[in-house]
Amino acid sequence: MTSSFSNLSLAEPLMRAVAEMGYESMTPIQAQAIPVVLAGQDVMGAAQTGTGKTAAFSLPLLQRMLKHENSSTSPARHPVRALVLLPTRELADQVAQQVKLYAKHTSLRSTVVFGGIDMKPQTVELKKGVEILVATPGRLLDHIEAKNAVLNQVEYVVLDEADRMLDIGFLPDLQRILSYLPKQRTTLLFSATFSPEIKRLASSYLQNPVTIEVARPNETASTVEQHFYSVSDDDKRRALKQILRQRGLKQAFVFVNSKLGCARLARSLEREGLNTTALHGDKSQDERLKSLAAFKAGEVDLLVATDVAARGLDIKDVPAVFNFDIPFNAEDYVHRIGRTGRAGASGLAVSFASGGNDVRLVADIEKLIKRKIELEPVEFEEDRPRGRINDGRRHWRDEGEAGDARDVLDQPRERNGEARFGRSTRPHRAPAAPRDPFFEKPYESPEREAAPSWEAAAKATPARGISNNIKSKRKVPALFKSTEAQPN
Template structure:
């Protein structure tokens, strides 16, 4: 990759109409109530319109999606057609995202921005039936949003042709690498024409991201509107130290004490997310969990219920939550500190979006000290430690073994108890106290005499009559 170039700074007085966007796009933006671009949009739109490759970084919630989708729509208008023929609507722009939720979100934005144009768009991702996606692809689309795995499924089924793709976008590229999509990305890139425009947008610029960018970006313009791995200034971050057994009750206390009616709680594990969701439900708080074991339909149903307010708390793992865009979300809670420090930046980026204020609350224990140190080193400042006022943890009486499996690492951790396996795997059975009693001989059997007198003891046990299996009772 050749040397990157800094983007020119823009003023806050810039309006979308200053970029030379078409009347149809400006009309769609007016429908959304958008007049002034965010900093990343103001920097990216003019560069993308020039056809240059871009490597853009900005903290989540700053409007990266519009930063690349608006100029893409503008550039493709030259090829727009009202013809019904699929041949007049080939895939000209491909937008890759790491998760289904993010793909769906980007697709909604693209559809809204292009609603007054003849351009067609579609989204394909895994976890759902391929048939409706196949119908949409065969009808023809100019802008395709996809997750890498499902895109390759359609390529293999020969329902998708990428030979006319002019623009490639990697959105949340850092998460794609974290999720192991690099081989799929290489396969997809090899399917595309050599001459094309490449755009990479990410919340962070790690060394691996820069290496990936160097493999396919051509003389890109680097756009960074915020310090790498920075957290938003309008998000208040606090830490509460609690015991592991008290975490569930602490989350319940925080939600009730603050009167939160819409909050995302992050868990490191799928089982942990489900258990916390059930605990909150028992406490009378409307909650639902989304994680990798949930079907796409279940995840979308829970997300829609959360957006509509019928669910107050959404308990999520990092894989499921990446790309969630909840307007005016007031608070996020870290039930567990993330294993990867960069995930902390993404988590708290769910709140304080588009300039609004938000709260990021984290619970931590002594065993998470290393993770906390990594987070504070990454964001380059210490998070405020506070006491959780008014919280009196209930002593947990449940000592059953607890097994949790990590969604991204695939590890299991167990904790012993008197009913399960101990710390070293030994089996401890619950002992019945009856077996600890001393031996007590039973009373002798008695029988009455022939004259109806008092019963007499008998030293010989009476034989029970047993019927023969075959042939009746033998003669005496």
């Protein structure tokens, strides 16, 4: 197998684009897949994330479609000939940008369609005619039903991150889309992991595929240093900040399992002084793209995200990935930590397990990656300076030093060697209040206890021959005089 792009029989416009992007040597998946795709065979490829799968299918497809290249402005001369399906909007946008860069010196047109934004600009692009269409399944079906996309001349189909598309329930959509395509076509299926469901999908839609595996399925990159820490839920943020500080990390992914947890954690870290942004499904597409662009540009230090960012995102030189929550699906662990250690670079993957259900999830990861996982304790740094004690009045002093009874707030605040107010360095003290000698006398008990007030009141009341608790009748004036008492 050739290892240099210069040894491939690619057209000059494609070779020029590759050279401008700075690529010289091919990755293992590219070296094995490109010649097979150039020969027109179906491919079922498995490789670790970050190994260049996009170029592995884009370059040979563009090479084969150069025979249809033309400069006509008629949309009929630019039908869709290659369809690339991806599970997430961010990944679709990233692949479309890569395809444009590879085809920029040709007349082949490409565009991308995905949900979360207005369909009208996408419709305008589709009506102009494109040869390469990159799409997410849901939005593509919308355009098909609106008669904006016609797929009866498609010659090449790429299912990228196919296992993820099955995980999030895209199988019915995939089946509907594939039913619109010609039976005679070249189908390429690429994924970081192979599951039994993926193999069944391949057997249904691929014809005698060439299986390419450049690494053991579900294997993590050897360049990624992995650690699992046993931390309570309340101490996870503290452990995250301590590791960032100790390792001197400038940027990192922080993955959580829920959209609500993602938003809350991002706000909490932002309040604690960390430059943070969130990426999850409840955000609008414009917000998601802005967050991703800010992180790529280095304007944001921490990207707190759900698994929407776990697949295929190519952000170079990210030094670390934190699993704030252990993923429910063990295969998602492989994808999450694949965001670091890309293209042979070293990376760090840190996972926090809080016991209970997390222990079972860690056991699933251990079984998947076939590696023994040890939960390490976290030794937190002291919150106060070592060798110093607090005298209880917000004032630190060294051990063995004589304590000063004055409050630290009573100390003068100096600026440039002078007191804050005036030139005097003596602390201001308020005059002492006069003391009352009564409060300094010891307690003296009375010689004879006084009788309770109610007993004194009872004794003062004269005896009437009836109980003191019985009230006398209230006298009211009579309204009518009695006739019986009147004399004749």
